[in-house]
Amino acid sequence: MPDLSHGDDAAVNSLRSAVMRLSRRLKHQRVDESLSPTEMSVLGTLAGCGSATPGELARKEHVQPPSMTRIVALLEAKGLVRLEPHPEDRRQKVVTSTERAEAMLAESRRKRNAWLAGLVDGLDEDEWAKLREAAPVLEKLAHL
Amino acid sequence: MPDLSHGDDAAVNSLRSAVMRLSRRLKHQRVDESLSPTEMSVLGTLAGCGSATPGELARKEHVQPPSMTRIVALLEAKGLVRLEPHPEDRRQKVVTSTERAEAMLAESRRKRNAWLAGLVDGLDEDEWAKLREAAPVLEKLAHL
DNA sequence: TATTGTTATACTCTATAACTATA
DNA sequence: TATAGTTATAGAGTATAACAATA
Numbered sequence: 001m002p003d004l005s006h007g008d009d010a011a012v013n014s015l016r017s018a019v020m021r022l023s024r025r026l027k028h029q030r031v032d033e034s035l036s037p038t039e040m041s042v043l044g045t046l047a048g049c050g051s052a053t054p055g056e057l058a059r060k061e062h063v064q065p066p067s068m069t070r071i072v073a074l075l076e077a078k079g080l081v082r083l084e085p086h087p088e089d090r091r092q093k094v095v096t097s098t099e100r101a102e103a104m105l106a107e108s109r110r111k112r113n114a115w116l117a118g119l120v121d122g123l124d125e126d127e128w129a130k131l132r133e134a135a136p137v138l139e140k141l142a143h144l
Numbered sequence: 145m146p147d148l149s150h151g152d153d154a155a156v157n158s159l160r161s162a163v164m165r166l167s168r169r170l171k172h173q174r175v176d177e178s179l180s181p182t183e184m185s186v187l188g189t190l191a192g193c194g195s196a197t198p199g200e201l202a203r204k205e206h207v208q209p210p211s212m213t214r215i216v217a218l219l220e221a222k223g224l225v226r227l228e229p230h231p232e233d234r235r236q237k238v239v240t241s242t243e244r245a246e247a248m249l250a251e252s253r254r255k256r257n258a259w260l261a262g263l264v265d266g267l268d269e270d271e272w273a274k275l276r277e278a279a280p281v282l283e284k285l286a287h288l
Numbered sequence: 289t290a291t292t293g294t295t296a297t298a299c300t301c302t303a304t305a306a307c308t309a310t311a
Numbered sequence: 312t313a314t315a316g317t318t319a320t321a322g323a324g325t326a327t328a329a330c331a332a333t334a
Binding site: 197198199209210212213214230233235236237 | 314315316317318319
Binding site: 015025127134138 | 155156157158159160161162163164165166167168169181182185188205206207253263264265266267271272274275276277278279280281282283284285286287288
C-alpha cells in the first residue's frame with residue numbers, strides 16, 4: 001500500500017474537488033437530453049459486460065436497488081435495454097442493451113469528443129497525456 | 145490544440161464514466177454528515193481565495209445564483225461562513241470562512257486521507273503516481 | 289430464513305422564473 | 312436599463328422502509 005505522505009494530502013483534496021466539479025459540468029453536458037448520467041453509465045457498463053442483473057448493476061454503479069429498478073424501467077421504456085427472466089433464478093432478471101443503445105452510444109461518443117475538444121483546447125499535450133494515463137486508474141478507483 | 149485521435153476516444157469515455165462514479169462515491173463518503181459536497185467545495189474555495197461574493201462562488205462552483213444563496217445561508221447557519229456588506233457595491237455581499245470552517249477542513253482532511261488510504265490499497269505506486277500527476281490537470285479542466 | 293427485486297414515500301440538491309434593491 | 316442577490320416553486324435523482332416472490 002502506498003504511504004500517504006504530506007504531499008499526497010494536497011493531491012487528495014485537489015482530486016476530490018476536481019472530480020466533484022467536473023461531474024457537475026458533465027451533468028450539464030449530457031449528449032442525450034433524455035438520458036441522465038447514471039442511465040448513460042449503465043448503458044456503458046452493459047456495453048462492456050454484455051448483460052447483467054439489476055442487482056449487479058446497482059452494485060457496479062454504487063446505487064441502491066430501488067434506484068436501479070427505476071433506471072432500468074426508464075431505459076426499457078426508451079427501448080435501450082431488454083429485460084428477460086433469469087434462466088436459473090426466477091427472482092432475478094437479465095438486463096441487456098439493445099442495438100438502439102449501441103447506436104446511441106456511438107453517436108454520443110462523437111458528440112462528447114466535440115465537447116471535450118473544446119475543453120482540452122486550454123490544455124497542452126503534456127497535460128492531456130497525464131489525463132489519458134490517469135483515466136484507467138480513476139476507473140479502477142471507482143470500481144474498488 | 146491536441147488532436148483527438150481514435151485512441152483518445154476511449155480515454156474520454158473512461159474518464160467521464162470514472163468521474164461520474166467516483167463523484168457518487170465521494171458523495172457518500174462525506175466527512176461531515178451535515179455538509180453536502182458542494183458546501184464542502186465552497187469552503188475549500190474560500191480557504192484558497194480568502195473571501196468572495198455569492199456570484200463569484202456560483203461561477204466557480206458552476207452552480208446557479210439561487211443555489212449559491214441557499215448554500216451560503218446553510219453555511220452561515222452552521223457558523224462556517226460570515227456574511228458582510230460589500231465595501232463598494234451595496235448590492236453585493238462578501239462571504240468569508242470562519243475559524244471553525246478552517247478547523248473543520250483540517251479535521252476532514254485527516255478523515256479523507258484515512259478513507260483514501262483504504263481505497264488506494266488496491267493501487268500500486270505507479271498508478272497512484274499517475275493519479276497524483278493528473279490531479280492538477282483535472283482541476284484545470286474543471287475550471288476551464 | 290435469506291435474497292432479489294419492487295412499490296410507496298420522502299429527502300436533498302439544483303434549476304427557472306419572478307421579484308427587490310442598487311448601480 | 313443592467314446587475315447582484317433573493318424568494319417561491321418545480322423537477323430530477325436518490326434513499327429508506329415495507330412488501331412480494333423465490334431460493
